[in-house]
Amino acid sequence: METGTMPITAATAPNQLKTRQHYEILDGLRGIAAIVVVIFHFMEEWITDYSKNFAGHGYLAVDFFFVLSGFVIAYAYDERMERLSIKDFLVARLIRLQPMVIFGAILGLVTFLWDPFVGLLPGYGTGKIALLFLTTILMIPYPVITERFGNLFSLNAPAWSLFWEYIANIVYGFVLWRLDRRILAALTVVAAGWLGWVAFRAGNIGGGWGAQNFWDGGARLCYSFSAGMVIYRYKLIIPNRLGFPGIALLLSAALFMPTFPKNWLAELLVALIYFPLLISLGAGAQLKSWLGPLCRFLGRISYPLYMVHFGFIWIFVNYLKTQKPDSHTLIVVITLGVIAMITLGWLSMVFIDEPVRKWLNKKRSASSTK
Numbered sequence: 599m600e601t602g603t604m605p606i607t608a609a610t611a612p613n614q615l616k617t618r619q620h621y622e623i624l625d626g627l628r629g630i631a632a633i634v635v636v637i638f639h640f641m642e643e644w645i646t647d648y649s650k651n652f653a654g655h656g657y658l659a660v661d662f663f664f665v666l667s668g669f670v671i672a673y674a675y676d677e678r679m680e681r682l683s684i685k686d687f688l689v690a691r692l693i694r695l696q697p698m699v700i701f702g703a704i705l706g707l708v709t710f711l712w713d714p715f716v717g718l719l720p721g722y723g724t725g726k727i728a729l730l731f732l733t734t735i736l737m738i739p740y741p742v743i744t745e746r747f748g749n750l751f752s753l754n755a756p757a758w759s760l761f762w763e764y765i766a767n768i769v770y771g772f773v774l775w776r777l778d779r780r781i782l783a784a785l786t787v788v789a790a791g792w793l794g795w796v797a798f799r800a801g802n803i804g805g806g807w808g809a810q811n812f813w814d815g816g817a818r819l820c821y822s823f824s825a826g827m828v829i830y831r832y833k834l835i836i837p838n839r840l841g842f843p844g845i846a847l848l849l850s851a852a853l854f855m856p857t858f859p860k861n862w863l864a865e866l867l868v869a870l871i872y873f874p875l876l877i878s879l880g881a882g883a884q885l886k887s888w889l890g891p892l893c894r895f896l897g898r899i900s901y902p903l904y905m906v907h908f909g910f911i912w913i914f915v916n917y918l919k920t921q922k923p924d925s926h927t928l929i930v931v932i933t934l935g936v937i938a939m940i941t942l943g944w945l946s947m948v949f950i951d952e953p954v955r956k957w958l959n960k961k962r963s964a965s966s967t968k
C-alpha cells in the first residue's frame with residue numbers, strides 16, 4: 599500500500615506511473631497532518647485534558663492518512679494488479695514501508711536504553727528488550743510495557759497505524775482490487791456503521807494504539823481506507839480554486855477543532871464525511887507553481903517524521919516528570935522540540951529512507967532481470 603504518509607515520487611514510482619498526474623497538494627496535506635501529529639504528541643503529555651488542549655484532536659490525522667492511503671493505492675495499483683503477482687506487490691510495499699519501520703524501532707530502542715532523565719525501567723532485561731525490538735520491526739503487537747500505557751508497539755508507538763496499513767496491504771493484494779466498485783461502496787457503508795458504533799461506545803475515535811482499544815484501529819482503517827478507494831473508483835474529484843493554502847486551512851480546522859458537547863459525533867462526522875471531502879478537493883485543486891517545492895518537501899518528510907519522533911516524546915514525558923518545568927519553559931521546549939523532530943524527519947529521509955528504498959528497488963530490478 600502507498601501509505602498516506604508517503605508520496606509517490608518520480609524517483610520511486612513504478613515506470614507505468616511516471617507519466618500520470620501527481621497530486622502534489624495531497625503530498626502537502628499529508629505533511630501538514632504529520633506535523634500536527636508531532637505537535638499533538640508533545641501537547642497531550644503537557645495538557646492531558648484534551649478538551650483544554652488546542653491540539654486535542656490531532657490524532658484524527660491518522661484517519662486522514664487512512665483515507666489518503668486508500669485513494670493513492672487505488673490510483674497507483676487498481677489498473678496494474680492483473681499484471682502483478684501478489685509477491686511483487688507485497689515486496690514493493692515492504693520496500694516502501696519497512697526501512698522507516700526498522701529505523702524508527704532503532705531510535706525507539708536507543709531512547710529507551712539511554713533516557714537522560716531516568717534510568718532503564720526495572721524488569722526489562724536483555725532478553726525482554728530484544729523481544730520488544732524484534733516484535734517492533736516485525737510489526738507484531740507486544741503491549742507489555744505498562745509504564746507506556748499498553749501501547750501495541752512500546753518502542754515506537756505510532757507503528758500501530760502501520761500495523762493496520764500492512765493489514766490493508768494484504769487485503770488489497772488478495773481481495774479489494776478485485777471487487778466491483780458497488781460492492782466496495784456497500785462494504786464502506788458497513789464499515790461506517792462499525793466506526794459509528796466505536797465512536798459512540800468509546801466517546802471518540804482515537805483508539806487503535808493500545809491493547810485496550812485494539813479493534814478500534816480496525817474500524818478506523820476499514821472505513822477510511824475503503825472510502826479513499828471509493829473516491830478513486832467513482833472519480834469523486836471536485837475541481838476547485840482553493841489551492842493548497844485553502845485546503846490546508848480546512849484540514850487544520852479539523853485537526854485543531856475544539857471539543858464539542860457531543861464530541862464523539864463531531865469526530866465521527868469528520869472521519870466519515872469531512873476527510874473524504876478534503877481528499878476529493880485536494881485531488882481537484884490546482885497548485886500554484888511557487889508552492890510546488892513546499893508541497894513536495896512536506897510530502898517527502900511526512901512518513902519519516904511520523905515514524906522517528908516518538909522515542910523523543912518518551913524522553914519529553916520523563917523530562918516533565920523529573921524537571922517539572924513551568925509553562926513558559928514548556929512553550930519554548932515544545933516549539934524547539936517540534937522543529938527538532940522536523941529536522942530529524944528530514945535527515946532520516948535524506949540519509950536513510952530514500953537511499954535505502956532506492957538501493958532496494960535497484961536490487962529488486964536487477965534480480966527480476968536475471
